[in-house]
Amino acid sequence: MFGEVPNTHVGQEFSNRRRAHEAGVHRPTQGGICGTKRNGAESIVVSGGYKDDEDYGNVIIYTGHGGQDSSKNQVSDQTLEDSGNAALVTSYLNGLPVRVLRGAHARSQWAPAEGYRYDGLFRVASYGSKLGIDGFRIWQFRMEAVEGTPLPVPTPQGDQGRLPEVDTEKAPTGSESPGRVTATIQRVVRSSAVKRQVKAWHNDRCQICNLQIEVPGGSYSEGAHMHALGSPHDGPDTTGNVLCLCPNCHVMLDAGAIVLGDDLTVIRGGVPAGRLRTDPRHAIDLDCVRQHRERWRQ
Amino acid sequence: MFGEVPNTHVGQEFSNRRRAHEAGVHRPTQGGICGTKRNGAESIVVSGGYKDDEDYGNVIIYTGHGGQDSSKNQVSDQTLEDSGNAALVTSYLNGLPVRVLRGAHARSQWAPAEGYRYDGLFRVASYGSKLGIDGFRIWQFRMEAVEGTPLPVPTPQGDQGRLPEVDTEKAPTGSESPGRVTATIQRVVRSSAVKRQVKAWHNDRCQICNLQIEVPGGSYSEGAHMHALGSPHDGPDTTGNVLCLCPNCHVMLDAGAIVLGDDLTVIRGGVPAGRLRTDPRHAIDLDCVRQHRERWRQ
Numbered sequence: 001m002f003g004e005v006p007n008t009h010v011g012q013e014f015s016n017r018r019r020a021h022e023a024g025v026h027r028p029t030q031g032g033i034c035g036t037k038r039n040g041a042e043s044i045v046v047s048g049g050y051k052d053d054e055d056y057g058n059v060i061i062y063t064g065h066g067g068q069d070s071s072k073n074q075v076s077d078q079t080l081e082d083s084g085n086a087a088l089v090t091s092y093l094n095g096l097p098v099r100v101l102r103g104a105h106a107r108s109q110w111a112p113a114e115g116y117r118y119d120g121l122f123r124v125a126s127y128g129s130k131l132g133i134d135g136f137r138i139w140q141f142r143m144e145a146v147e148g149t150p151l152p153v154p155t156p157q158g159d160q161g162r163l164p165e166v167d168t169e170k171a172p173t174g175s176e177s178p179g180r181v182t183a184t185i186q187r188v189v190r191s192s193a194v195k196r197q198v199k200a201w202h203n204d205r206c207q208i209c210n211l212q213i214e215v216p217g218g219s220y221s222e223g224a225h226m227h228a229l230g231s232p233h234d235g236p237d238t239t240g241n242v243l244c245l246c247p248n249c250h251v252m253l254d255a256g257a258i259v260l261g262d263d264l265t266v267i268r269g270g271v272p273a274g275r276l277r278t279d280p281r282h283a284i285d286l287d288c289v290r291q292h293r294e295r296w297r298q
Numbered sequence: 299m300f301g302e303v304p305n306t307h308v309g310q311e312f313s314n315r316r317r318a319h320e321a322g323v324h325r326p327t328q329g330g331i332c333g334t335k336r337n338g339a340e341s342i343v344v345s346g347g348y349k350d351d352e353d354y355g356n357v358i359i360y361t362g363h364g365g366q367d368s369s370k371n372q373v374s375d376q377t378l379e380d381s382g383n384a385a386l387v388t389s390y391l392n393g394l395p396v397r398v399l400r401g402a403h404a405r406s407q408w409a410p411a412e413g414y415r416y417d418g419l420f421r422v423a424s425y426g427s428k429l430g431i432d433g434f435r436i437w438q439f440r441m442e443a444v445e446g447t448p449l450p451v452p453t454p455q456g457d458q459g460r461l462p463e464v465d466t467e468k469a470p471t472g473s474e475s476p477g478r479v480t481a482t483i484q485r486v487v488r489s490s491a492v493k494r495q496v497k498a499w500h501n502d503r504c505q506i507c508n509l510q511i512e513v514p515g516g517s518y519s520e521g522a523h524m525h526a527l528g529s530p531h532d533g534p535d536t537t538g539n540v541l542c543l544c545p546n547c548h549v550m551l552d553a554g555a556i557v558l559g560d561d562l563t564v565i566r567g568g569v570p571a572g573r574l575r576t577d578p579r580h581a582i583d584l585d586c587v588r589q590h591r592e593r594w595r596q
Contacts, residue, residue, distance in 0.1 A: 054529060054530065056529070059528070059529065061529055061530045089553075092553075093553070125528075126526050126528070126531065126552065128526070128530075128531065128554070128593035128594065129593060129594070129595050130530070130592070130593065137595065140530045142528060142529065142530065142531075147445075211546065213546060213549055213550060213555070214555060214567070215549070215550060215553035215554060215555040216553065216554050216555065216594070217553075220549050220553065228424050228426070230357070230423075230424075230440065231352060231354070231357065231359055231440065232352065232359045232426075232428070232438045232440065233424065233426065233440075246545075246546055247544075247545030247546050247548070247549055248509070248511060248544055248545050248546045250545070251511055251513070251518050251545055252511060252513060254424065255387075255390075255391070255513035255514065255515075255518065256426070256513060256514050257511070257512060257513040257514065269512070294428070295426030295427060295428065296426065296427070296514070297427050297435065
């Protein structure tokens with residue numbers, strides 16, 4: 001249950017956690033993170049319970065779960081073993097959208113005046129640990145609103161002094177000072193249900209070089225279309241057209257440094273270099289293999 | 299001279315190529331592609347001279363240069379050796395913005411009624427070769443308008459029958475059908491002047507694993523901040539904070555699977571694994587090394 005929930009809209013208010021639970025926007029009535037290490041986090045609640053949280057409207061610095069006593073003081077270190085924190089790492093590694101609910105509290109102008117409000121989809125842009133205000137290790141997740149998510153109307157009683165963060169990596173090129181180009185999108189890799197299926201079959205192991213990139217909290221791979229989507233290529237968005245690759249082999253496939261033979265030989269720089277690893281559940285579409293190879297004239 | 303040009307605006311019209319040259323939006327008065335293999339393409343002109351071109355407004359399928367006779371018929375194969383085509387490959391590999399000028403012609407509703415018009419910045423999203431209408435090999439580049447670029451007003455005499463292409467990989471998650479998540483951004487890597495400097499010093503060779511990814515037409519690497527930009531990290535955007543990495547090592551650095559010691563030992567999965575390759579021109583900021591390591595608590 002990732003992404004938008006039927007019959008709810010961004011900005012919708014809920015008088016309490018029970019109502020948000022019934023609507024399906026945040027299913028647990030207690031925890032702040034809904035999700036598992038295996039599947040990722042489907043939703044979080046930002047309600048002022050962690051004093052290290054920071055809220056800039058379209059960017060939220062969200063403190064992970066754990067280590068608090070009943071008075072909301074941090075009394076021990078947080079870890080990535082906590083299932084809620086591990087779920088947010090999985091969301092980062094797979095680029096999954098996370099529903100954000102904000103709850104009323106006095107410290108933020110972006111919190112609702114009362115109750116809870118669904119504020120749309122965010123993604124985990126980065127994360128890391130530091131010593132928190134109370135002197136214990138906390139994990140923090142930088143949550144960024146997905147494109148098109150509207151800012152809520154600021155609440156007057158909230159902290160008005162804090163300005164939205166400027167992320168210098170996110171400055172759109174089109175609006176920069178004349179003659180200067182400092183920020184450009186270099187590579188955008190998107191996940192989809194089709195890609196996630198292929199990645200799961202291969203357990204994030206590259207079908208070309210066999211590398212499985214392990215990171216704290218999970219593993220990482222990318223779904224790569226052979227016959228590219230969109231004009232002028234117009235390939236199909238099917239599992240037969242998608243390979244599970246490490247980022248390096250993905251770059252080489254997309255730029256024609258690697259093509260495949262009809263017998264699934266990997267041809268790298270024009271030279272045969274092993275064979276694509278396959279899985280019985282994952283039938284490769286040979287039309288797509290040929291289309292990709294023909295695109296690079298090999 | 300990449301990106302916007304001083305004293306010009308999107309939608310600005312030029313009565314002829316000479317005027318566009320004087321304004322600096324497209325410097326050559328003849329060729330359709332301005333640029334070099336080394337630096338990339340700064341601008342292109344789309345004016346109906348190649349019959350395989352397709353124009354969807356915010357997406358242009360742009361045919362590369364070469365192989366035509368004086369009547370604009372394709373009489374031989376195009377190649378990536380052509381300096382204009384090679385420039386567009388460099389733009390793809392580095393994510394550089396390309397200025398697009400459209401010239402008047404009858405086949406497209408997106409062409410101006412007369413003269414030339416500057417229509418903003420595009421990026422090369424993908425490319426490949428195929429047999430063109432005239433039966434010779436052509437290279438085509440999928441140019442996508444950067445975010446925020448307005449569509450021109452359609453010209454009545456143009457072809458009205460063609461609908462804008464739907465790129466299924468680009469559907470924003472926020473507007474999808476309820477309960478279905480099919481498209482998510484997985485990883486966005488941006489280039490900047492600082493990153494390009496570091497990549498140039500290292501000639502696209504990974505400072506951690508020494509891999510240089512070679513593809514037809516160039517080589518590929520990524521600039522990686524150790525101490526991440528933006529809250530909660532707030533690292534500096536300086537060359538001392540940036541490493542030249544292959545995509546795989548970049549993923550591992552960002553997710554804490556790789557950290558560096560103060561002596562620039564590479565620590566992978568907690569175990570020393572060689573030393574960062576350095577260059578006399580590229581001083582590493584040890585504060586950033588420590589901030590990154592501390593973020594992963596090693």
